[in-house]
Amino acid sequence: MNRPNTARIFTRGSWPEAKRIADVLRLETVGGVIMLVAALLGLVWANSPWAPAYEALRDFEFGPESLHLRLSVGQWASDGLLAIFFFIAGLELKREFVAGDLRDPRRAAVPVAAAIGGVVVPALVYALINLGSPEAAAGWAIPTATDIAFALAVLAVIGRNLPAALRTFLLTLAVVDDLIAIVIIALFYTEQLSVVPLLLMLVPLALFTVLVQRRVRSWWLLLPLAAAAWALMHASGVHATVAGVLLGFAVPVIRRSAGEGPGLAEHFEHRWRPLSTGVAVPVFAFFAAGVAIGGFDGFVASLGDSVTTGIVAGLVVGKVIGITASTWLMARFTKATLDSDLAWVDVVGLAVLGGIGFTVSLLVGELAFGEGSTQYDDAKVAVLVGSLLAAVIATVILRARNRVYRRIHEEETRDVDQDGIPDVHQRPDAD
Template structure:
């Protein structure tokens, strides 16, 4: 009986396929711009809330508007957290659906890495927070605050210090954040839902069923789906379940595979994501930051972040827990699945990206508001801790990425090189005989042009090739 074939090793964080690379590049381009706007909004909120005009900030943030008869007489801050973030989670739902049916999460073997890394990157920060509060006698209510990663903010940091980061590491960060968002949604739904209104919840479920049937029936038109989505959101809010869950549910219902027989170039999910993502990244999330990040920050308050167990647990959870959890989960996955790291990368690269995931801004602020809803002072202190932890994680990861930036630049140049000018990077055509024939023709044409130039100038061009 012949011996079984040895199990083939696979590469961790290897080069992406060309379609996946194109999708990731488009998605990250929008998220990077959104991250810069998010950063600007957070800075504006901090300035507004820490100057003599801070009373106007509180007045605007706490101003109530909306139909009270429908249970929607909410503050501006509340509208931003429950309303605008539903758009953000709608996009997250589409991203998750695409990853499940057409991306890395479709293949269980490939999905193991980001799923395990994301789970470890949420479990370890929660454990760090819990240990700090066990020893310090603090509250366990905020255990979920440091578990989230803010992809937009992380990419804003990359836009400044990691412009040449290889697409495989960027894709890893994006997929990790998608899985992270899924589990953050589950945490919000399971641990921060109280006093369920089953009539409203049933109505939201019926609305989602109608939404799904319309999609299945091929009905088109924003004038059908937008009003229905608003009704579903309102019912979900009044049910006691966090209203952002409605956005995720609708995003997951969209079809994210193309029908080649109908000549589709992009799936409905991709088309809608392309339209809604700029609204999410450019408006919804920055406005949420503007009305959530405005906390009073003084020298004494910043010092207390490192002395109170709840806030210290958040900072250490983001800075230490995220980096150790994601890096450890990635290393263990590679170790026990007989995988090896891509030849172009080293484990310090993975640790740098893991540290970058410690930027837990948007969802961490949201969970902080939910966890300490009855204590306004502690809520603001936890928000300050989220800001401090995210800042430290950004600086740490920035230093680590800068150390390897020259290596990243060479990898990025290899990925982008397109000598035959056909719009496809050469690295994706190296196994194509037609590519090598085309390149031989190009090189021969350049050599002929050089010979003609040498004949005309009598060799002067060759003499002048050196430095002046």
């Protein structure tokens, strides 16, 4: 029995937040399946007799040269479409900490610490393995990212009865993880910084902020400003997806009055998340995963490279150690206890699932080694192999706990009042 004032890790949140998270997970799960199919299609096409057609499509360039936007289709996918993905990430992160259950510092501390540990330890693992290779060292950030859609898609298959608190934890961890990755991209993967475009970018960003703070929803006003901020960020040398995060942070979360309807952040998320999960990320995955492996011999040769080894070890080993150890340390030094419904093996299984890196990992690989390089091809193979291994290991662990999850789920949903809210969310200890 827990003491009344003792904090609990992974305790269930409020019913409105649990319901909102469930709605988000449905979209992310579907998006993860679509992304996986798109990645497999790109991988198969790139290794088929029709590979030249795939490469011609990926490398086809279009766009205004005068604005420095003459980009290949693959670059438009990674620089342009992924900005939508990171716009949603910015909205989600701000909403979690402004209006979600994580506005409570005690709730926020654990997933934030776990995300930091899940970034630092994989980076150290990669750096140690590639200590004697200066060229390979540039890829240290590749295994630091957790793919939200991919991880949640796997989770939907192997653990439908997983407690909602763990699902929320994974979602929050992945969002914070993406934010850290974007900061890393901005700080460490900006080769040439042009100050003038960067300063000019603040103008459309400020105008966008003023309009959304006044609750303006007119797309014909907001979209041109967002596009201008993105283009100027791209011209500055900072990766253009950073603009998506900044625009997401600018959108207000709290409604001004009860009769106003959904908040603007909720409105934008509802409109843009399907485009992100159903189009932007799958298209990026289609082009990013298309690496020519060169048959079995080429695959074996790629596995022997230190870049591949470092990424796989970072995803499969580093993520588990970083997330689990950070969570344990938070429990140890804050005297928090694990929720009574759960065991530490559940945390380990979730940490293994955090080793599924895809979208941001592939993006960082491109920035670290350059499109078309041998090391980038090795990095693609490593991300695919590491993510697959993490998914398989997580399946073994969480499947073994599935019976316990089912029992917990049945207990939570057995008693539902006429108000439609499960009784478990109305108990005094549910806060």
